Amino acid sequence: MARSGAGVTALPVAVVLLAVVATVAMHAAAGDGGGKMASHGEGTNLKASSAPVPAGGSAGQFRGQARLPRFAAPRRYELHLRPDLVAFTFSGSVAIAVAVSASTRFLVLNAADLSVDRASIRFQALAPTEVVFFKEDDVVVLGFAKPLPLGEGVLKMDFNGTLNDEMRGFYRSQYQYKGKARNMAVTQFEPVDARRCFPCWDEPAFKAKFKLTLEVPSELVALSNMPIANTLVAGPIKTVRYQESPLMSTYLVAIVVGLFEYVEGVTSQGTRIRVYTQIGKSSQGKFALDVGVKSLDLYKDYFGTPYPLPKLDMVAIPDFAAGAMENYGLVTFRDVALLFDDKSSSASSKQDVAITVAHELAHQWFGNLVTMEWWTHLWLNEGFATWVSHLAVDSFFPQWDIWTQFLDSTTNALKLDSLEESHPIEVEIHHASEVNQIFDAITYDKGASLIRMLQSYLGADRFQKALASYIKKYAYSNAKTEDLWAVLEKETGEPVKDLMSTWTKQKGYPVINAKLKGINMELDQAQFLLDGSSGPGMWIVPITSSCGAYDSPKKFLLKLKRDKLVIASQCGDRKKGGNFWTKLNINGTGFYRVKYDDELAAALQNALETKKLSLMDNIGIVDDSHALSMARQQTFASLLRLLYCYRGEADFSVLSHVNSVTTSIAKISVDATPGLAGDIKQLLIKILLSPAEKLGWDPKNGESHLDVMLRPLLLFALVQLGHGKTINEGVRRFNIFIHDHNTSLLPPDTRKAAYLAVMQNVSSSNRSGYNALRKVYRESAEGEERLHVLGILSSCRDKGIVLESLNLIFTNEVRNQDAYIAISGVQIEAREIAWTWLKENWERISKTFSASSLVGVFVRAIVPLFSSNEKAEEISKFFATRTTPGFERTLKESLEIVRINARWVEGIKSEPGLAQTVRELLGKP
Ligand code: BES
Ligand code: ZN
Numbered sequence: 067m068a069r070s071g072a073g074v075t076a077l078p079v080a081v082v083l084l085a086v087v088a089t090v091a092m093h094a095a096a097g098d099g100g101g102k103m104a105s106h107g108e109g110t111n112l113k114a115s116s117a118p119v120p121a122g123g124s125a126g127q128f129r130g131q132a133r134l135p136r137f138a139a140p141r142r143y144e145l146h147l148r149p150d151l152v153a154f155t156f157s158g159s160v161a162i163a164v165a166v167s168a169s170t171r172f173l174v175l176n177a178a179d180l181s182v183d184r185a186s187i188r189f190q191a192l193a194p195t196e197v198v199f200f201k202e203d204d205v206v207v208l209g210f211a212k213p214l215p216l217g218e219g220v221l222k223m224d225f226n227g228t229l230n231d232e233m234r235g236f237y238r239s240q241y242q243y244k245g246k247a248r249n250m251a252v253t254q255f256e257p258v259d260a261r262r263c264f265p266c267w268d269e270p271a272f273k274a275k276f277k278l279t280l281e282v283p284s285e286l287v288a289l290s291n292m293p294i295a296n297t298l299v300a301g302p303i304k305t306v307r308y309q310e311s312p313l314m315s316t317y318l319v320a321i322v323v324g325l326f327e328y329v330e331g332v333t334s335q336g337t338r339i340r341v342y343t344q345i346g347k348s349s350q351g352k353f354a355l356d357v358g359v360k361s362l363d364l365y366k367d368y369f370g371t372p373y374p375l376p377k378l379d380m381v382a383i384p385d386f387a388a389g390a391m392e393n394y395g396l397v398t399f400r401d402v403a404l405l406f407d408d409k410s411s412s413a414s415s416k417q418d419v420a421i422t423v424a425h426e427l428a429h430q431w432f433g434n435l436v437t438m439e440w441w442t443h444l445w446l447n448e449g450f451a452t453w454v455s456h457l458a459v460d461s462f463f464p465q466w467d468i469w470t471q472f473l474d475s476t477t478n479a480l481k482l483d484s485l486e487e488s489h490p491i492e493v494e495i496h497h498a499s500e501v502n503q504i505f506d507a508i509t510y511d512k513g514a515s516l517i518r519m520l521q522s523y524l525g526a527d528r529f530q531k532a533l534a535s536y537i538k539k540y541a542y543s544n545a546k547t548e549d550l551w552a553v554l555e556k557e558t559g560e561p562v563k564d565l566m567s568t569w570t571k572q573k574g575y576p577v578i579n580a581k582l583k584g585i586n587m588e589l590d591q592a593q594f595l596l597d598g599s600s601g602p603g604m605w606i607v608p609i610t611s612s613c614g615a616y617d618s619p620k621k622f623l624l625k626l627k628r629d630k631l632v633i634a635s636q637c638g639d640r641k642k643g644g645n646f647w648t649k650l651n652i653n654g655t656g657f658y659r660v661k662y663d664d665e666l667a668a669a670l671q672n673a674l675e676t677k678k679l680s681l682m683d684n685i686g687i688v689d690d691s692h693a694l695s696m697a698r699q700q701t702f703a704s705l706l707r708l709l710y711c712y713r714g715e716a717d718f719s720v721l722s723h724v725n726s727v728t729t730s731i732a733k734i735s736v737d738a739t740p741g742l743a744g745d746i747k748q749l750l751i752k753i754l755l756s757p758a759e760k761l762g763w764d765p766k767n768g769e770s771h772l773d774v775m776l777r778p779l780l781l782f783a784l785v786q787l788g789h790g791k792t793i794n795e796g797v798r799r800f801n802i803f804i805h806d807h808n809t810s811l812l813p814p815d816t817r818k819a820a821y822l823a824v825m826q827n828v829s830s831s832n833r834s835g836y837n838a839l840r841k842v843y844r845e846s847a848e849g850e851e852r853l854h855v856l857g858i859l860s861s862c863r864d865k866g867i868v869l870e871s872l873n874l875i876f877t878n879e880v881r882n883q884d885a886y887i888a889i890s891g892v893q894i895e896a897r898e899i900a901w902t903w904l905k906e907n908w909e910r911i912s913k914t915f916s917a918s919s920l921v922g923v924f925v926r927a928i929v930p931l932f933s934s935n936e937k938a939e940e941i942s943k944f945f946a947t948r949t950t951p952g953f954e955r956t957l958k959e960s961l962e963i964v965r966i967n968a969r970w971v972e973g974i975k976s977e978p979g980l981a982q983t984v985r986e987l988l989g990k991p
Contacts, residue, residue: 125198125207128174132496133269133440134205137168140267140274141218142310147236147264148281149251149323154229154238156251160264162221162274164189171210176261176268178204179227179235186224189214204261204268204498223265231385232917233883235262236321239385241344243325250324251282252383252398254391257441257501260316270437271544273313280306282323287342289322291395293377311394312374313542315437320393322381331355333362337373342381343405350405354380357420357462361427364458369431370534371541378430380404380423385883387920388505390422392429392451399426400883402850412815413774415850417459417466424455424462436537439544441495444504445570446547449491449513453521456514466771470681470719472518473654477689477723479511480659483575484596484693485966487958491516491570492547499951502919506955508573515657516569522655523565523608523621524558532557565623568605569657576605577659577694578624580650580666587611587648587666590628594659596966598697610652616680619652647673653682659690661699675711685723688712692727696966698973702738703983705731706749710987713753718772718779721757725783728753732787733894734967737933738974745984747787752988754783763795763816774815781819785826796823797835804838818854825858830866844879853887856880860900861891868896872903882914886923897931904928905944912948922956929960933967 128135142163149156164173173189177199184197187208196209208221229238229251238249253263261268282288284304292309326342329351333339339358341351358380362373375395382404390399402415403422432454433447452475460468482488491513493504521529536545536553547570551563569575577594580587589609593601607624613633620631633648647669650660662670673679674687691708694700709731712724728750735743758780761773784792800820803812812820821842824835836859843855859871872892875885892900904911904924915921929941938961945957974980 125172125196125209128172128205128207129200130203131205134176134267134272135170135172135174137170138164138166138173138214139272141165142275142277143264143266144277144279145264146279146281147321149229149236151229151238151249151251151283151286151323154231154249155226156229156236156263157224157226158264159186159222159224160266162266163218164221165218166214166216169213169216171213173208173210173214173221175206175208175265176204176258177206177225177265178259178261179230180225180262180265181227182206182265183224183226186222188223189221190219204258206265225265227263230262230917233385233387234917235259237385239324239383241324241384243345248325250286250322250383252323252385253319253321253393254387254398255319255393256317256391257444257505258317258498260319263319263321266316268316270315270317270441271439273315273437273542273544275310275313276319277310278308278319278321280308280321280323282306285325286323287326289320289342289379289381289396291318291320291393292375309376314394314434318392318394318434320391320396320398322383322396322398326381328379329355331359333359333366333373335362335366335372337362337376337378339378340380341404342379344382344384347382347405350407351380351382353406353416354399354404354419354423357423357459358427360462361424361458362430364461365428365431365454368454368457368530368534369537371431371435371537373430374435374541375430378427380426385881387883390426392426392433394430394434397426402853405849407849410814410847411850412778413771414778414815417463417468417471417771417775420459420463421455421468424458425451428454428458431537435542436540437544439546441501441504442492443545443547444501445491445509445513446545446550448505448510449517452510452514453517463771467681467719470685470717471722472514473682473685473689473719473723475507475511476515476518476654476657477685477726478507479515480575480657480689480693481596482507482959483512483573484594484697485959485962486595486597486601487955487962488573489955490573497951502952503922503955512657516566519569519608519655519657520554520562520566522610524554524560524562528558529554565606565608572603572605574601574603575657575659576603576607577661577699578607578609578650579661579663580648581663582665583630585632587631587633588628589624589631589650591624591658594693594697596693596697597962598699598969605658607658608656609650610656611648611650612652613648614646616652647678649673649679649683651686653680654686659693660686661690661694671708671711674708677714681717681720684712684715684717684720688720688723688727692730696970698969702974702977703980706746706983706987709753710749710990713756716757716760716776718776721754721776722779724753725779728783729786733931734933734970734974736894737967738971739980742981742984745981745988749984749988751784751787751789754780754787755789758784758792763799763811765813765815778815778819781816782822785819785822788826792819793823793826796820797827800824800835800838804842814851817851818858821855822858822861825861828862828867829864833867836862836867853884856884856887858891860889860896861893863893863895865896865899868892868899869903872900876907876910882920885915886920886927889924889927892928892931894931897928900928900931901941908948912950916950916952919952921950922953925953925957925960929957930963930967932964933971935965935968938964938968 140162144161147156147158187194192210194208195211198207234254236253239252241248260266278290280288281303284299284302288306290308292311295307295309298305325345327345327348328340328342329348330340341355343351366372378395380397382401383398386400389403406416406419428451432450438444438446456468456472495501532554536550551566554562574593576591579590593603595601609624610619610621612619691705695702695705715721735746761777796819799811802809828836839855843852846852860868862868874880875888880888911924912921942961
């Protein structure tokens, strides 16, 4: 399932949730229990007594419960599976050593889409007297005639299932080998789909040991979490037995069976790492292998604990719902998130591969060794892995300036979290069907941003030491958010729990209003919402500030609604001008926005224009200003004036944020000031043109990685803004490229901009460019390049072309996993066409994409393109009878964005003097 983003802008991760993949596409109840009683080797760590203990009663008492009862818990699974890659079925048997800790005559566990052979079920020698399935809960209740003996017993059963095509549970994926279609069998269990492969206690806190056996065709590679113990070949079938795993959660169990080749490396600790790819592609695994080896070495030191398993495999899977999955010792990836080819991949995809590998490997400690006690604490896994992957990549590739790029995550999260429809980081989960939708920008990006905020408040060294003791304390066990705070508090003596609970238990974040009053700066906090209202939230805010220079920043905790900061001594006499500027939230480490009074804002703008501020602060200022303008706390004209100050900017990260703001402005002006929209585009072009001209289309020898990424960003933006010269040049280069794919005129980095340029001239009566692009799509090997084409095919105003491109998702030209890329190109001018298409095809879309949870991305790509309350009404009516728990949240968020857009439009319409501002800025030298 895709992480469903939220987005004021378009797709992933919530603004792009599917971070990795998206980037490729776009430019390019908690129960009790838990705790740490178990140590390695001792069974599970659930407190047996935390649930009522039903000795009698009926099976019905277990219906509709958020969690399984705790009176019985698995210790060890022996799982035997026989996938049939021709018939797309599998059969299996499982023997589970179960510890019964309180008197009961029931065993309650999970199973879904499996047919369990009733006659085969035994607990020790006992056969159940009743077997009841609660389908809507994925629960099976085994009732026995008498209370079960306390202590350990073995539960056995046989079952059958389908190797489905839904990219979850035990599924099939198709690839080509020697010109023929072949199938592989793959698992994807997180969050709640292990139960689709074998009956189990499918909750993260029921940790157990796993011993797997697979029966598969002899010629195939069969991988699981642990190394192979022995293989027995009997003609066409081999039986592969794996070593027993340490204690782990069900969602991390994994199996991959198919044809592969690999590259191999070894860590300094002696752990063997392999990257498995399709036959013929193993050299594309070298980069990920290198990052993998370095990551394991770095994390061993950072967490103060060695990598827990004997081996690590990373595998590229052709059909994959998410970007990558951290299965213990067997990490699975989408092709594009693992493979890197010097000749055909772009610099940004190199970065994505590095971040993805570092992220999944961080989970081997944070997530796999220490696991969240319940899905409410998912952010511990994902927020942390997101944060620490940046730490790792920064140490491997310091020249990438990845921490500045990290602000993408922060600004993403700030956007989603300024919606009324946002949710707290710690969110109650009442039913398995709710888990999928919390893999969103709040969990990932707000989570990671809060960890950065805390680390910066506590200091890097103290923070690392505390983390290492947290990992040691909870290894092979589970933890809750408060367990982490308790360790940090003990190690640092700081009030971590009080501070952080204000951020994790309530949704939203504050805007700090900063006003100069004599020698003081008055600060007050109010919850920031994009709809212009102010919520009730209050936070303990780690305030940082600098005046005139960065050398002696101030730090303090704003605990009240209002407080004062004395600034005079640092800032000198402001009447003298010069160095006077004050910046709060230095380098955007805090998860809040700042609204300055006019005087402070003017001084800051001056400092920005004269290049006195850090790159990170340049980003924070434009992002805050954009949000304040949307919320109508600031005029549109002042946003344009501020944006104009960035015209001399040359940094990739800053310009990528400037570009998101320009994209948003260009879109909203279509509805808000149709008469001025053309001039506004010219203004935006003026801001982006000079850095683009400096870089040109051709890569320069020895230029930096960031410049290599900046070039396509700017070219793409200029094409999108309709800059004629860039469009013509893109078309010219494309025409050479279609005759000579190896031309140096169009290397992988700039291709997408050229593709978009070609699309500008395409229509139903002038299809040659479109046909050429479709040909490139069909003929390019699978991977990044294909996706770049796919991402722009719907970027057109022509109805016929847009529909033809959208309908590609129903053909076998586009894998289901990539459908969201095919719709991501829809432009504002084609929104009605796309919306009508979505309505007409909804049945089919929801049927095809619900299981893999990719259905939300359709809503997210199309709905936020609108900006009127009437449209929000119409969309909401359409979905009134059509929502499912899987995308309810996404829909509500998207509708809120439409209403926010509508309010912004009204605000801009009523702004006097806007035209004059635009003209004045356009006329400036
Ligand atoms: N644990 C997730 C994979 C996942 C996502 C499973 C959603 C179930 C539902 C994995 O660690 C992850 O976060 N993958 C990211 C990539 C990462 C670089 C942010 C993804 O798939 O987008
Ligand atoms: Zn993750």
